[in-house]
Amino acid sequence: MTGKRNIEPEKSNTDTDRWNPLDDAPLLRTIPKSNPFTVPEGYFDNLPSQIMAQCRENTKRMPSVNYNRAFLLFKPQSIFAVLIAVIALSVYLRREGNKPLEKYESIAATIPDSVLMASVQNNIAYVDVSALENMVNNQDEVLPVNIPDADIQDSSGGQIINYLINNNIDASDIEKEL
Amino acid sequence: MAAEEDEAAADAALLKQFRNPDTRNLAFHQLVTKYQKRIYWQVRRIVIDHEDANDVVQNVFIKVWKNLDNFKESSRLYTWLYRIAVNESLTFLKQKKLNMFVSFEKVEFALSRKLRDSSYFKGDEVEKKLQDAILRLPEKQRIVFNLKYFEEMKYEEMAEALDTSVGALKASFHHAVKKIEEFLRKN
Incomplete structure (x- = not known):
């Protein structure tokens, strides 16, 4: 099989003029070698003018064509670069958005204490000072006044005896009254 | 010359x-x-x-x-x-x-259908059969067959135009003729 393959091309190379594959194709030889295709009438009369018009048009558009070609050449890369930039930006924003407290703390750490104190004093106007003064002056109203009752409610037997002694009250008088 | x-x-x-x-x-x-x-x-x-x-x-x-x-x-x-x-x-x-x-074979069938429907084809049934047979050839064999059979181009010129060797072109033409003959015999 391999030997046969080697022989055939050799034969064709050395016998260029005489060897003809058509000799072994009787059916093919019966078919006339005419051109079965046709073209519209006058086609070849107009074709050179059409081609010349296109060539002239092509020459006029040459710079823009080059620009468009360059744009098309880099278009996929541009799209890819923009995609990468959008993805990187979204990742960055997401990471920053997840730690705002860290961000404010880090900013505050850079402010000196003196500046912070000055800022608090300057902003004291926002506190209602008169309300604070009223609270201080009317402290009695705020605090509980019925202290003896409280003492009695919570007092033990020793404290009652001391009260009776201090006020010269006789226990038998109390029994009589009861 | x-x-x-x-x-x-x-x-x-x-x-x-x-x-x-x-x-x-x-x-x-x-x-x-x-x-x-x-x-x-x-x-x-x-x-x-x-x-x-x-x-x-x-x-x-x-x-x-x-x-x-x-x-x-x-x-x-x-x-x-x-x-x-x-x-x-x-x-x-x-x-x-x-x-x-679609696959290349289907494009060939589409071309064959186009050939039959075309108003710019004046060939008879036998010539249509021959074109059908040519369309079924592999790409390279089809080009070589057309240049050699219809254009009667010399192998040396074809080798220059197609950037290949004379031996390869002869082999391609030989295979193409064999396949066309076979197709015509079967159809």
Whole structure:
């Protein structure tokens, strides 16, 4: 099989003029070698003018064509670069958005204490000072006044005896009254 | 041989005119007029449909217009034109295949159907059968068969145009003839 393959091309190379594959194709030889295709009438009369018009048009558009070609050449890369930039930006924003407290703390750490104190004093106007003064002056109203009752409610037997002694009250008088 | 030399001399004169800005358009017009039929029929046998062939031929000559300044006269002008025409035709078929999103075999069947429906085909049933058989050949064998059988191009010229060896071309033509004969016998 391999030997046969080697022989055939050799034969064709050395016998260029005489060897003809058509000799072994009787059916093919019966078919006339005419051109079965046709073209519209006058086609070849107009074709050179059409081609010349296109060539002239092509020459006029040459710079823009080059620009468009360059744009098309880099278009996929541009799209890819923009995609990468959008993805990187979204990742960055997401990471920053997840730690705002860290961000404010880090900013505050850079402010000196003196500046912070000055800022608090300057902003004291926002506190209602008169309300604070009223609270201080009317402290009695705020605090509980019925202290003896409280003492009695919570007092033990020793404290009652001391009260009776201090006020010269006789226990038998109390029994009589009861 | 003398006719070939005359043609080569005429082509050299055309190229000289083309390189002169004053006679550039005129020279190219003459070049198109001289080679349009040979290029058209070569393209038409590959793409089958006239409208498609018209598009491809125009693309071929626009490409020639753009690149003729770079043409090295080491090869013959018409083999260079044939090479561009074959490449453009194959690119067109590949594009068609992509657009149709089908396998190459199905494109061949589509071309065969086009051949039967075309109003620009005057062949009888036997000639249609022959074209069907040619369409079933692999791409390279089809091009080689068309150039050798219909154009009667010499193997040496074909080798130059298709950038391949004479031996490979002979083998391709031999296989193509065998397959066509077989198809005709079966059908």
